[in-house]
Structure formats: structure tokens, C-alpha cells
Amino acid sequence: MPVSIKDIAKEANVSPSTVSRALNGHPRISAETKTYVQDLARDMGYVPSVVARTLVAGRSTAIGVAISDVLDLFYIGLMSSIEDAIINTDYQVFVSSFYRDQVRELALANTFHERRFAGIIVGGSLVDETYLTLPSRSFMPVVLVNCFTYPFSVAVNQSLGAYKAIEHLIKLGHRRIAYVAQGLNSSAESQRLNSYRTVLNEHHIPLDEALIVKGDGGISGGMKAVSQLLDLPQLPTAIFCFNDMTAIGVINALREKSYEVPRDISVVGFDDLEISAYYQPALTTVRQPIYRIGKSAVNMLLRLIGGDNDVVPEIIDPELVIRRSTAPITN
């Protein structure tokens, strides 16, 4: 068992409250007993119990971060930026993931609730507005990232991102543009897919549903998607991918079949991960400014925790980063 205030009190022949005062720099205490108790506490290896402190205070300094998938580097960047933003506050961050599973996501929210966390940030939620109905809502604020159906959120404008990507391809002369989806019921997914449909429509390009295939947000999903696309009677000349890892998978699978990017087929990603600039070919992609997102999410959460409910969703316009994986159509 850890050393408690009582143990120190007994050893020092004072009352527990005196120990508490000495340790918390309370004004009304003699300098003598103060240093004596402090030294003793140190020597006994005392570390205060935040558990007990939380119980009596009725509030916690723990902030939870729930991310959909640890293997998705976008969420890793989010995690990193959140930790960065919170390091200078009085709060501590604890991260867990729910592996793209609705049930696990809610279980995780419940875990945070059970532990009475001060608030949580969720990246890649699959249950969205459900958070509004949770009983924890009143005392454990929830901020979502990249979700548009929720009032407390920081989001990159997914529609605009997809729009910019597809427009870019169209300007390069492409008309047969495939979309490799993530295969999840996320807010980002539906926004991008809708935008894909809209832009094609605006440009009077007939929609071919066969060009919409499912990936899994990772390399292998991108590779499988390509094998589906290559079975088509008429190949696409460009592929818009849900994210950069998917794009890397796509490019690899194409290379295996001796299609070269961008000579034969153009590929656009989403996220702008660090690796994307250093991949061969360097990826054309839609940048999600993850650092800014994390900072804003933390900001918003801290305001909500402080009782300021007067926040508005923050929408960030993404930027298209043009590199070497896209080129004008040749044939």
C-alpha cells in the first residue's frame, strides 16, 4: 500500500490535517512543522492520491482522448498535437482507441465517464450526435474532431477538400475518376463521397458507381481496391483516395501490375502525412492541418470544462498540396 497522509501524521506526531496543510503550502502553519513534515513526506516516498483528491474535489484533471484507430497516422498526429497543446495546462491526457467499432467507442466513453474525466476529445467518431444524449454530457464535455453533425467540434471542411482534389484532377483532363473509400460510416466519409458525386455532376461527368470501391483506410485496403478497379472493362485514369495510406497502397498495387503513377494513372490522397512528401512519387494530397486542429480542440474543450458553453463549431478550410502523383491525362 502507498504511504498516506495518515502514515506521515503518525510518524510526525501531528494530525492528518496538519500534514495536509504542510504539503499544500497552506498559510496558517508554522514554518518549522511545515519543513519537518515536507522532509518526512519526501523521505517516506509519499505521493498524493489523486484518486482521493478527485473524489472529494468532485472534479478531475484528466482529459481523455479517444481515437478511432491507432494505425491511422492522422489520429496519431491528432494525439500528438493534443498532448502538445495540453502539456502546459494543469490537465493530463490519457489516450485510448476504439478500433473503428461503435460498441467499443461507446464503451470507451463510458470508461472515461466512470473515471469522471474532466472532458474528452474524440477523433473519428462513429456515433456522432449520440454524445448529446449521454448522461455524462452535463459534466463531461465532449469535443469531436471532423464531425459536422455535432455542435462542439473542430473540423476540416471535408467537402471542400474533396472538391479541391477532384477539381484538380478534372483540370488535368481526367474524367474517369475513381474513389477509394474508407468503408466506415464516419462523418468524413459521407462528406467526401457526397462531394465527389457533386463535383462530377457539376462538370456533367456521368457517375459510374463501379468506380466507387471500398478500402480500409490503410495500405492493404488500397491494394485490394486497385485489384477491383483493374477488373473493370474501362479503367479509371485517376484515383481519389480516402487518405494517404490508401494512396500508398493504391500506388503499390498499380506498380505491381506495371502501371506507373502518374504516367498511367494519377492518384490523390488526403491528410498530408509526413511520409507523403517523401514517398515515391511524392503524393498530391489534401492537407489537414492537424496541429491546428488539436490546438483548437483542446481550446474548445477547456472552455467547455470551464463552463463556457458559448462555443461555435470551428471549420477549417483545407489546402490542396500538389506534388508528383498527379499529371495531365495522356491518352
Add this chain to the structure above:
Amino acid sequence: MPVSIKDIAKEANVSPSTVSRALNGHPRISAETKTYVQDLARDMGYVPSVVARTLVAGRSTAIGVAISDVLDLFYIGLMSSIEDAIINTDYQVFVSSFYRDQVRELALANTFHERRFAGIIVGGSLVDETYLTLPSRSFMPVVLVNCFTYPFSVAVNQSLGAYKAIEHLIKLGHRRIAYVAQGLNSSAESQRLNSYRTVLNEHHIPLDEALIVKGDGGISGGMKAVSQLLDLPQLPTAIFCFNDMTAIGVINALREKSYEVPRDISVVGFDDLEISAYYQPALTTVRQPIYRIGKSAVNMLLRLIGGDNDVVPEIIDPELVIRRSTAPITN
């Protein structure tokens, strides 16, 4: 404030202990009151306070994972495998990182201690045996990953890994072999560096200290290292990198200067990240079986938590994965 057992008791006109019994499936309670209380608790949105429960029980079901760097994909893999291994137990995982900083690492250990976590796993520790001296040691076991100076650890044999990598290069005819370090005082770092020196020595290759340069474990560190190496009067013909991300940085920087890998210079990484197989050229690298490491670390920690101190360090022999970034020397 969240709903408490007392709130329910008041509403149901029973005592708090009856509510507690009803909610915990206690045998001695009438089926009638049981279901009544359970329904009421659900309707009132009751979620038990693990904080209070932890306090009274004297033990927690929280397991902390401290990783050195979220942007290092090796640790992300570790995090993932640990979560995987723990999902079927009664414990919950909470991850935080300490950004390659000794002070932050100890602060994080203290945070876990304050919250009375059941145990912690540390990846990439910079303080190693210090954990043996912490006052939390007796009730919060600590398992380290890839640390050889600590009795409770799961580690890949770093020396052997480096040995296999360098041997491979030597067999390909290389004798001027550079080493791009991580630049940290970690256990892995010193083991690999020692091994590098040893193997060269065994093969009677004179050690040129100028061939040992510092990276930072990431892409940019690898790139900077290359610019140092290229300033040398005599270039290396092969570069052994601390990890795969470093290798990717190295290959990129070389490409920028029109050196082609492996034609002009061979490059070996370490870790075998997912991306490494799909990079161009696919990386020759030392595989650290991260899934197995995470599983073993969790296993060991749970045994320690269970009071079984009869554990021995687990050492895993790594495998060299030969791909396309290494080739026989040409000139």
C-alpha cells in the same frame, strides 16, 4: 454532478447499500427490489464512480502505457499491440507520451503513481533502472520494453539485430559502413552502437568515427545525417540506420543528391514498419516483432500485478528482412 448511489436510494426509498447490492448482483436481495433499482438506475443515467470504487478497493484496473515518442511508429505499434492484448481482460489501457525527455518520463510515471494505476509499461525509457528506486515500485509494477538493464522487461536483442544487419552488408562486400544513430541515451541506442563497433572489429575493418552520425529517429534526422556524410572525403558505400524512418530520410536525401539506393549506396533500417515493405525501394531492415513484444509485456505485467514476481526478462531474437535497399558493392 453525476448521479450517485445515494440519489437512487432516495428516489427508491431504500438504503444506499440496497442499491449497491442490487447493482452488483448480490445474492441476498429480493428479485423485486433488484429489478426495480436496476431499472431506476438506468433511467437516472447512473454510471458508477470508478474513482470511489478504486479508493475503497485499494486497487485500480487502470494500466498506463508510457511511450517515448508518438511520432515514432515503433511505439505506435507497441501501443496498438498492448491495447490488443489487454482488451479481453478486466483492465483498461491509458497511453501518454514523454517526448524523449527524462524529466517528462519521470513526471509521467509520477502521474500514474498519483492515480494509483495497477501497473505501467514503458517503451523507450531514458531512465531505465531508476524505476527500481521509485517508491511506487512495490504496488505499481513497471515493465520496460527494449531495455536490458532492468529485470522486468521484454526486449528484442538489439545487439543481434545490429549484428545481422552489419554482417549482411559486409557479406555484400561493404567495408565503409556508416551508422546513423538516434541521438538518445536509450538502451537500444547503446546496444546497437556497441554491436556496430564489435562487428566491424571482428572483421578487421578499422573504425572511422566520422562514419557515426546522429539522426533523430525520424525522416528529417536521416536527411541531415546524409548531408554530413556527403561532406566526408570518402563516402560510405552502405548506411545502417537506427530505424526505418531514418532510413527513409536517408534514401530521400541521397536521391536529392542523385545517389541511387541500392545502386550507389546500400541502406538498412530497423523495425520493419508496415510502410517499409511498400517504400521505393522496399527496405532491408531488422524486424522487431512488435505484436509479440506487446503481448509478452502485457503478460508479464499482469503476472507482476497478480503478485507473481517470479518473472525473467524475455529476450527476442530479431530477424533480418532482406528487400531491395541493399545490394552488393559495385566499385
Add this chain to the structure above:
DNA sequence: TTGTACGCGTTATCAA
């Protein structure tokens, strides 16, 4: 079958 009393570690309040 249910209620009462106590303790977990801490802090705030009130009394000495």
C-alpha cells in the same frame, strides 16, 4: 431481505 456503520485518502470547515 434490508438498514446502519465504517473506512478508503483527502481537504475544508469549525473549534480549540
Add this chain to the structure above:
DNA sequence: TTGATAACGCGTACAA
């Protein structure tokens, strides 16, 4: 300046 007491939410031994 210090000590005693109560309270946070829960579980459990004991009493009813």
C-alpha cells in the same frame, strides 16, 4: 497554529 470532524461515492461487515 493545530486538531477534530465531516464529506466525497462506494462496498462490506454487522445488526436488525
